[in-house]
Amino acid sequence: MRARFILAATAGIALAMPVLAQTGASADFQKFRDVMEEDNPAELFEARGEAYWKTPSGPKHASLEQCDLGLGPGVVAGAYVQMPRYFADVDKVMDAESRVVHCMVTLQGLTYEAVTRQPFSNQSGTPAHVNVVTYVAGQSRNMPIAVPQRHPKEREMYQIGKEIFNFRAGPYDFACATCHGTDGKRIRMQDLPNLTRPEGAIKAVQGWPGYRMTGGLMLTSQWRMNDCFRQQRFPEPKYLSDTVTAILTYQAVNAKGQIYRGPGIKR
Amino acid sequence: MIRSKIPLRTLAVLASPALLLPVAAADDYRDYRAEAMAMVKRDFQAKGIAGLDRLEQDGVQAVCNRTGNHPPADVVRRLEQDQMASVRFPADGKLMGDWKEGEKLAQNGRGFTWTDKPGLPVGGNCYNCHQISPKEGSYGTVGPSLYLFGKKRGYGEDIQKYVYSKIYNAKAYNLCSEMPRFGYIGALQEQQIRHLVALLLDPESPVNQ
Amino acid sequence: MADPMKIRAALQGDVVEVRVLMAHEMETGTRKDASGKVIPAHFIQTVSATHNGNTVFSAHWGPAIAKNPFLQFKFKGGSKGDKVQITWTDNQGDKRTDEATIS
Incomplete structure (x- = not known):
């Protein structure tokens, strides 16, 4: 319980400081999340993902234990905080979710269409690849973000991601940067992290995959980007598309050195 | 369109x-x-x-x-x-509507996403980015506070025209403004913009209390 | 077959704090699916915990408990290395027992 009391005390101090009065409600939300994170149902999905990873299945009756997440076949620890990254076998940059789906197709013999038929969790269930991504993310808990920028295609993804981040279009003239390009802004009571700086960018990486208490759904970064574009009044980005990888690369590289605390919990 | x-x-x-x-x-x-x-x-x-x-x-x-x-x-x-x-002012020259209707519009953030229904009306999205009435504590800070807007700037026809045209097309005043062009894109209709002008400029509106 | 629970049991002074995450739909029986059909109720009805054969916690639950429930309770008399067993049963006759070692 001690940890909870310390968190509560910290939030109390923030509330008492007049300069931070405006962020009082945000501090309360943060306190709530901190308490919930200690016993996050996301762990149940991590456990399912781990079981899937280690259990043979699919037409080839294979597990995912030979899946290369960038650190060599079967190495899961630390892989999530080093993605998106370049993978030579496909000659492209992939985010964690794209890579997990790739492994399910190549190792287990499933078709891409079958794996991605239901991309996101919904009331009818949690897709296997979402459990696996949650497991992979949990294996990078408390590690610093270290997304590589060595390969030319990794640097190219970053630059293109930056352009897409700043691209204004649609009926409301919105870009990602409209809401996420400056410090200290809010939509209603929701804090808007500045994704161009490390302390802000980690907030976009942090907490995903996340367990949403409303509906009890486990949701990934791919889902988060999809819903951002919806709110931007854009059409829909295709699942696992380069555009989403580019945006994820941009924010993860910007979050370099910040500590990833593992799968999160959301209202 | x-x-x-x-x-x-x-x-x-x-x-x-x-x-x-x-x-x-x-x-x-x-x-x-x-x-x-x-x-x-x-x-x-x-x-x-x-x-x-x-x-x-x-x-x-x-x-x-x-x-x-x-x-x-x-x-x-x-x-x-x-x-x-591009700004089309009302033909009858009347720029002020009902601030109570304006408040409802300002609260409403719906419209134009792929999960929204086609057609109008859509919300004004105002509280997403602005402080407006002091009674609403859940407001965004992407745009400036509009609390006491009329009280500070007056209630005359010039300021009514300014507010009407700013809501109609914010880019007429600040080309790369973050604010959408609500009238220009056909999101808000004449009568709705009038209600929003009243929300900011009716002396009875809570904005000016 | 239901997924395993996540159980943590830690001795603090003379009190054991037990925290349990359960994977369960906790369907209320009042919701409808996309085709308008009522989704049958499916929720945990009883939860109990034993330590050295003694029941140290028991509860009756209903459909108002959230999906994937979290439970936390404390009891006295446990020592490090002892086992704590948790069992739940639901309204469709499904049942699950898991155990954890007190740390």
């Missing part, structure tokens, strides 16, 4: 030499913006009311995108004039 309304002069400015990118000396110069646009064109699909036409930039968007939202001053001046010319 809206993309056909790009003023001719905007297109002329786009083609003018002022906006051509300087050619970098380095051999490895790459136009990442062009690559990003090509990628976006490949990777999006229409969903619900959100069609692929939304990825086509209009003149103002293109100019702001190309200049990091800081176009040269002469371009800004000409394009702001174009945007101002």
